[in-house]
Amino acid sequence: MTATADKTAIRVALWRALHVQADPLPHVFDDELGARLAAPDADWRSRPDMDPATSARARASIVARARFTEDLVVEQASRGVDQYVILGAGLDTFAQRRPEGAGAVRVFEVDQPETQEWKRRRLSELGYGIPSSLRLVPVDFEQEESWWTRLTEAGFDPARPAVLACSGVTMYLTEDAVAQTLRQAAALAEGSTLAMTFMQPVELVDAQERPARQGVERAARADGTPFRSFFGPDEILALAKEAGFRHAEHISAGDLAARYFADRTDGLRPSTIEELLLATT
DSSP states (O other): OGGGGGHHHHHHHHHHHHHHHHHHHOOOOOOHHHHHHHOOOOGGGSSGGGTTOOOTHHHHHHHHHHHHHHHHHHHHHHOOOOOEEEEEEETTOOHHHHHHHHTTSEEEEEEOOOHHHHHHHHHHTTOOOOOEEEEEEOOOOGTTHHHHOOOOTOOOOTOOOEEEEESSOOSOHHHHHHHHHHHHHHHOOOOOOEEEEEOOOOGGGGGGGHHHHHHHHHHHTTTTOOOOOOOOOOHHHHHHHHOSSSEEEOOOOOHHHHSSSSTSSSSSOOSEEEEEEEOOO
């Protein structure tokens, strides 16, 4: 079953589950459902990339960005924003885990057609099905299909504000493609918000994390999915402003640590390898 799911999406889902299973309370983010969708082998926790010690900062980043994004969705929903778009949704489970939030918010998951079909089948097998609040939006990025066109065809209303999340995607795109995505996002209705991760150049990563950053880049290249773009905070903020966003803010690993990890005694902290852009129209 996992052969038809993206390797990175599976790793993210397993790290989310590992946080719940291996890290002490309080948990920053509680999601074991993604791992159930992935249906890994029984010994998945013995995988080298699942080692609780060596994967700690990457795992912390994954759960921090997920918590930040879902907090944003809930906050915006309280203000009447009822559309949530996830670019490169992978094994995201917001619609299943947060029915009280998802019931008032229409969720649009954008991903490759084969990933969407696989996910549809797995949700059915686990007894969840596809709730009325969820739209799976297949987009063949390799054929350069327009995610914006497919999104509106799926019922997204461009005249109403939305939250748009794009996590773990930009490093696989060229700088031109990232700029184009930002321009499309900036065209969302006034009052919309974008939360997008970006990978930093190695010289901006904490010194102790640079070997891990270089190792991840080598592994991506070996998997046939090389990283194509890296941004410093000033660069991504400039791109967002040029794209037309009214306001843009850098959310650093330190910001996430202060927000979600301040009272922890186990030393768990987010990585500086990938950080966040928060922008509003």
